[in-house]
Amino acid sequence: MTTTRRGLSLLLVAGLGLVAASCGSGEDKTPAADGPVTITVGCEPPKSNPKERAAWEEDVAVFQKAHPNITVEGKDAFPCINPDTFQAKLAGGTQEDLFYVYYTDVRKIIDKKQAADISQYVGSVGKLKDLRQDVMSVFKANDNTDKTYGLPRNNYNMGLVYNRKLFTQAGLDPANPPKTWDEVREAAKKIAALGPGYVGFGEYSAGNTGGWHFAASLYARGGSMVSDDGKTAAFNNDEGKAVLENLKRMRWDDNSMGSKQLLQWEDLMRMMGGGKLGMMIGAPDVVQSVNNDFKGKFEDYGVTAVPESDGKFSLSGGDGYMFNPKASPEKIKAGLLWLEFHELTPGQGQFNYARSKEQGRPVGLPIPDLYGNSAPGNEINALRKQYATVPVDNFTPYVSAQGNITNKLEPPKAQELYAVLDVAMSAVLTRKDADIDKLLSDAEGKANKILAKNT
Amino acid sequence: MTVTQERVRRPQALGAADPRSPDDHGALRRAVGRNLTAYGFLCAALICFALFSWYPMIREIVLSFQQNNFVDPGEWVGFDNFRTVVADPAFRSAWLNTAAFSGLALVIGYAVPFVLAVVLNELKHAKAYLRFVVYLPVMLPPAVAVLLFKWFYDPGAGLFNQALDAVHLPPLSWLDSTSTALISLVIVSTWMNLGTGTLIYLAALQSIPGDLYESAELDGAGLLKRVWHVTIPQTKLILLVMLLLQIVATMQVFIEPYLLTGGGPENATVTVAYLMYQYAFNFGDFGGGSALGLMLMVVLLVFSTIYLRVSREEAER
Numbered sequence A: 001m002t003t004t005r006r007g008l009s010l011l012l013v014a015g016l017g018l019v020a021a022s023c024g025s026g027e028d029k030t031p032a033a034d035g036p037v038t039i040t041v042g043c044e045p046p047k048s049n050p051k052e053r054a055a056w057e058e059d060v061a062v063f064q065k066a067h068p069n070i071t072v073e074g075k076d077a078f079p080c081i082n083p084d085t086f087q088a089k090l091a092g093g094t095q096e097d098l099f100y101v102y103y104t105d106v107r108k109i110i111d112k113k114q115a116a117d118i119s120q121y122v123g124s125v126g127k128l129k130d131l132r133q134d135v136m137s138v139f140k141a142n143d144n145t146d147k148t149y150g151l152p153r154n155n156y157n158m159g160l161v162y163n164r165k166l167f168t169q170a171g172l173d174p175a176n177p178p179k180t181w182d183e184v185r186e187a188a189k190k191i192a193a194l195g196p197g198y199v200g201f202g203e204y205s206a207g208n209t210g211g212w213h214f215a216a217s218l219y220a221r222g223g224s225m226v227s228d229d230g231k232t233a234a235f236n237n238d239e240g241k242a243v244l245e246n247l248k249r250m251r252w253d254d255n256s257m258g259s260k261q262l263l264q265w266e267d268l269m270r271m272m273g274g275g276k277l278g279m280m281i282g283a284p285d286v287v288q289s290v291n292n293d294f295k296g297k298f299e300d301y302g303v304t305a306v307p308e309s310d311g312k313f314s315l316s317g318g319d320g321y322m323f324n325p326k327a328s329p330e331k332i333k334a335g336l337l338w339l340e341f342h343e344l345t346p347g348q349g350q351f352n353y354a355r356s357k358e359q360g361r362p363v364g365l366p367i368p369d370l371y372g373n374s375a376p377g378n379e380i381n382a383l384r385k386q387y388a389t390v391p392v393d394n395f396t397p398y399v400s401a402q403g404n405i406t407n408k409l410e411p412p413k414a415q416e417l418y419a420v421l422d423v424a425m426s427a428v429l430t431r432k433d434a435d436i437d438k439l440l441s442d443a444e445g446k447a448n449k450i451l452a453k454n455t
Numbered sequence B: 001m002t003v004t005q006e007r008v009r010r011p012q013a014l015g016a017a018d019p020r021s022p023d024d025h026g027a028l029r030r031a032v033g034r035n036l037t038a039y040g041f042l043c044a045a046l047i048c049f050a051l052f053s054w055y056p057m058i059r060e061i062v063l064s065f066q067q068n069n070f071v072d073p074g075e076w077v078g079f080d081n082f083r084t085v086v087a088d089p090a091f092r093s094a095w096l097n098t099a100a101f102s103g104l105a106l107v108i109g110y111a112v113p114f115v116l117a118v119v120l121n122e123l124k125h126a127k128a129y130l131r132f133v134v135y136l137p138v139m140l141p142p143a144v145a146v147l148l149f150k151w152f153y154d155p156g157a158g159l160f161n162q163a164l165d166a167v168h169l170p171p172l173s174w175l176d177s178t179s180t181a182l183i184s185l186v187i188v189s190t191w192m193n194l195g196t197g198t199l200i201y202l203a204a205l206q207s208i209p210g211d212l213y214e215s216a217e218l219d220g221a222g223l224l225k226r227v228w229h230v231t232i233p234q235t236k237l238i239l240l241v242m243l244l245l246q247i248v249a250t251m252q253v254f255i256e257p258y259l260l261t262g263g264g265p266e267n268a269t270v271t272v273a274y275l276m277y278q279y280a281f282n283f284g285d286f287g288g289g290s291a292l293g294l295m296l297m298v299v300l301l302v303f304s305t306i307y308l309r310v311s312r313e314e315a316e317r
Helices: A003-022 A050-066 A083-092 A103-111 A126-130 A133-138 A164-169 A181-192 A209-220 A238-253 A265-273 A284-293 A329-343 A353-359 A375-386 A392-404 A414-430 A436-454 B002-016 B025-064 B080-087 B089-122 B127-139 B142-152 B159-166 B181-206 B210-218 B223-234 B236-250 B255-261 B272-282 B286-316
Strands: A037-044 A070-076 A098-102 A150-157 A159-163 A199-202 A277-282 A301-305 A313-323 A406-408
Touching: A037 A313, A037 A329, A050 A070, A050 A329, A050 A353, A070 A329, A083 A103, A083 B272, A098 A103, A098 A329, A103 A313, A103 A414, A126 A375, A133 A150, A133 A313, A133 A406, A150 A284, A150 A329, A159 A164, A159 A181, A159 A284, A164 A181, A164 A277, A181 A199, A181 A238, A181 A277, A199 A265, A209 A238, A209 A277, A209 A313, A209 A414, A238 A414, A238 A436, A265 A277, A265 A284, A277 A284, A284 A301, A301 A392, A313 A329, A353 A375, A414 A436, A414 B272, A436 B089, B025 B286, B080 B089, B080 B286, B089 B127, B089 B181, B089 B223, B089 B236, B089 B272, B127 B181, B142 B159, B142 B181, B142 B255, B181 B236, B181 B255, B210 B223, B223 B236, B236 B286, B255 B272, B272 B286
Parallel strands: A037 A070, A037 A098, A199 A277, A313 A406
Antiparallel strands: A098 A313, A150 A313, A159 A277, A159 A301
């Protein structure tokens, strides 16, 4: 009834946004520029994470000592990025010189020319040639020009996260997680049968997360979201139907997915952390989030490959840094030195596992996987094993399956397509009589319109 | 209250006396000096309105005709953004859902506070306590209130289904069903906001002269007849003003679908404001978001104009 609060809600979301919218290795002593240069860098750990913050500050000190001309000014935030504020920060001139970004948003940012082209400088990064090509392709323009717009910090692909404790309680073997969807169904039924509130398998269906996981399941079955030329939708086929039919069966025939639907990211994290959710599609970073922010314990969770994805694809995800389009060449050169030191060098920065162990931080997760089987990748894996603090065996099924799974990037216009497929996902999970053929056909029509506009 | 108004008005009246009299510049200075505090407050309000209301509105209008990456100067694209959003399959659903939400909110959210006010007005005991209880939800931050209902609506352990179970009724899907999701949002919205409406109605009811009710009672009118023949005619203007405010407010519904349903299931709760948010912040298309915002603004402008006319009429009464 009152207008004030509604007005405030809308103003906060639209008004304020629109207001703002208007407006090398650590030991390398080579200076980045002739004169002093200051770079602002996003994703500095907040003070509420004192261990990570201390590590960051120590790294900044080491880096600045090696590069006396460069000053690194971290900008802390938790979470590292709120996509809602991206445009406003850019327009308001408060975007960092090196800004943090999720893979999902990279394509959109490149297409809209909201990041600097770093192609002529990136060659100075020594480890560039060793980085996985599929990972680097995330940060390249999609126009055959081979231009580069950023560097990765984290990389992973989707698997099946499961609660080992619940597996044991349900009489299942946590060392042998499901390899087929039939096995997932059986396991989910047993977990759901543990009692009220237990959910065998959880899945998203709102806020664009449903479409995101539809893509993950589709890729794992060998499907694609769009055609090779990116001009038309490619999910209205047997693989797409299989994804929805499987969910429909688990939801309505098996009753193993719980009655509460329209779940979004935080919902499943909370359920997983609360110890009543058996399985979900997710990468090893889910275990990290559940442990750090949702009261779960590392040792209770395991990760394996998405069932039946052997020889097929896995949706890749991750994050990295891009450069402010207004950053000067000096800032870009300095920024690349910082990224090489802090994000890409084995034993340094984020890969300083000796320090992480000393600080009591988790070591041993099989991510980030930036280098694959190249020399730096093997070195990182060896360090990870040497300083492991979490039960690495819990991730063995996921790691050993990687050799035969190809990472696949998110589709163009990812968020728009995910919004369209949220409808299909929410339909099969909330309506027993959902017509899968019609849902996919409708979604295909909508997606084609979006992609036609894109091309 | 009277004293305060008098204190404010007196210097304004003095300031209005011909300040440009050539032989009286001192008087002008004194008038300005006397009103300095008032001008200070006025300036602060004007700056706030300019920064947080008028400027965003103007920017929104500009952005709706531009393709803008906020790095290069915006490119004028005519009505392209409008064509894009109108062609969006969710556009129609968003307007229909918004209209349905406003309609349902009128049926539920408009009537409930009035009935509550009438009941509270008739009560002889515990009036202050009940007024406090009714107003209590307004004091909760909207996000907290909405998340509270997220738990109430939980199909398993939620309060509502537990209550249904207690009286041996089957559970409802609430937010998870296309047929009940929107009305579930209306219930949240009504609960969150009914306190203010109730108090405004209550104030209006208390300004009705008691002798009108006495006369009606002497004529043998019961409660319903008294409400129909005395209360409603006497509060007609307030009711109309509140109706218009209700329409303007409910058409901007955002926080409920954003926090409770993410627009689902099957777009059943996608509203215009939510779609606007999707365009601007999830798709990075401020042009499309602004175009939607402008459309909504034009629609609301009609209701706002009527509201202004009605409220002026009330002020002159």
